[in-house]
Amino acid sequence: MxxxxxxxxxxxxxxxxxxxxxxxxxxxxxxxxxxxxxxxxxxxxxxxxxxxxxxxxxxxxxxxxxxxxxxxxxxxxxxxxxxxxxxxxxxxxxxxxxxxxxxxxxxxxxxxxxxxxxxxxxxxxxxxxxxxxxxxxxxxxxxxxxAARTSDAERAEGVRVLLLERGLDSAAVEGAPWLLTGAKTLSYAVNMAALRHAKAHGADDVVFTSADGYLLEGPTSTLLLARTGADGTRRIVTPLRQKGILAGTSQSVIFAAAEAAGWRLGYGPLAPADLDGADGLWLVSSVRGVLPIRTVDGRDVPVDAELTERLQAWLDADGDPGVHVSGDPIRDED
Ligand SMILES: Cc1ncc(COP(=O)(O)O)c(C=O)c1O
CATH class of the missing domain: 3.30.470.10 (Aminotransferase class 4, branched-chain amino acid transferase, N-terminal domain)
Structure with missing residues (x-):
């Protein structure tokens, strides 16, 4: 055999x-x-x-x-x-x-x-x-x-993303463990096809959306968004995991550091309209690190170099949580 x-x-x-x-x-x-x-x-x-x-x-x-x-x-x-x-x-x-x-x-x-x-x-x-x-x-x-280091120029310039529908209703995902949306499986052909589609259409990367209109994740990264509240408090938000995304280890390290620095944490749910008014959007992952998004479907979004640097520094500080948190520990939707 x-x-x-x-x-x-x-x-x-x-x-x-x-x-x-x-x-x-x-x-x-x-x-x-x-x-x-x-x-x-x-x-x-x-x-x-x-x-x-x-x-x-x-x-x-x-x-x-x-x-x-x-x-x-x-x-x-x-x-x-x-x-x-x-x-x-x-x-x-x-x-x-x-x-x-x-x-x-x-x-x-x-x-x-x-x-x-x-x-x-x-x-x-x-x-x-x-x-x-x-x-x-x-x-x-x-x-x-x-592994090459992400260049300062690449990190400063940011990536152009397309919102692409992944074709699954987020409510269906919640009751369907066989879809394995929270597992890092080898079945990445769809993710790679989405990236090729983006590159063939003048973009660099992708944020998947669910069939019912929620923002999910990149094909190899987690989406983060920063906002400032009316009272001046900073908030960092990532899509709700129950909608069918992989819980990112980079996101979890950045969130822990942000919380220690007095930021508020939010776990979606996020829809494309929630991108309006953000201080910045990022795709984060272990090897590429923190990459600012500069356009979404061709529309400019703010790129804040100082915020990018801060998130990258939090990731580099490597506050290993030691465990993997796959749920949504905090619901903060206001
Ligand atoms: C689908 C998906 N989401 C998120 C991430 C980011 O995960 P991490 O920050 O643990 O690298 C990855 C990493 O490859 C991924 O494939």
Missing amino acids: PTSNPVPAAHTPAPGEPVLVLLSPGADPRLADPAAPHLSVTDQGVTRGDGLFETALAVADETGTFALRKLGAHLGRLASSADALGIAAPGPEPWRAAIEAGLAGFAAANPVAPGDRLSVRLTVTRGPEAPAGVEARPTAWALLTP
């Missing part, structure tokens, strides 16, 4: 190449050649997109040592996605060991300067098709790839 990890030889990473770490139950994580085949063609991750992933950011500190940002939140969300999919994914300890092995492998093969960044992608699939009555064995690996 084909297995997903058939290559037993140890691998020494070469300079500049991604570092691949394979996980197997009961065994130490193993560095493997990222250019060699490791997946069975019957693996349900590729035949059905049946699996999950996390993408985290590792940044080298002043001593050139990599540390993974908000790892607890990523591992918590991974466990929550695995639960939603019913996949027996590796737990936090095997992942921590695999990441450590991968970071050590990268550092042994490459000069590391303070501020260098790696995208650390953790993937679990349901595994190769198994005979009837036999439980499939999940396939799991971590892939570490050098």
Whole structure:
């Protein structure tokens, strides 16, 4: 029977190449050649997109040592996605060991300067098709790839987004766990198609909307909005998660820091009309960070460089919540 990890030889990473770490139950994580085949063609991750992933950011500190940002939140969300999919994914300890092995492998093969960044992608699939009555064995690996820093110019300029309907009524999502909207599954073909559509129509990114008109999220990011109340209090708002979005780890770190700084927090629901009067809108995610939105469907929206910098600094401060919060902890709709 084909297995997903058939290559037993140890691998020494070469300079500049991604570092691949394979996980197997009961065994130490193993560095493997990222250019060699490791997946069975019957693996349900590729035949059905049946699996999950996390993408985290590792940044080298002043001593050139990599540390993974908000790892607890990523591992918590991974466990929550695995639960939603019913996949027996590796737990936090095997992942921590695999990441450590991968970071050590990268550092042994490459000069590391303070501020260098790696995208650390953790993937679990349901595994190769198994005979009837036999439980499939999940396939799991971590892939570490050098990641470019979002340039100051890109961060200052911002992105043009289109609002694109995702085609699901948000009320239907609430009672339909099989839609997996709160899990980070491998089924991202629709998200990638939406990004291609935006690029073919003069935009850079997308904010999905529900069929009943709510703002949801970007294909690979969370939407944030800042407002100032009549009394001068700042508020940061993100769409209501129950409407069918992935709870972002970046959003959660930024919200915790904003609250500590005296901002009020809001969890939607948000409709396109709520964008009017905002001080700024952003797409946030672990690797790209905080990106201001400069147009929505071709209409200019305010870009506030100072606010962008502040949100990015909150994200960089890495207040790892240590856990993944998938609900809507605070309802603040006034
Ligand atoms: C659909 C979706 N929403 C939000 C995010 C942002 O999540 P995080 O901030 O945890 O990277 C991602 C990240 O890839 C995503 O794919």
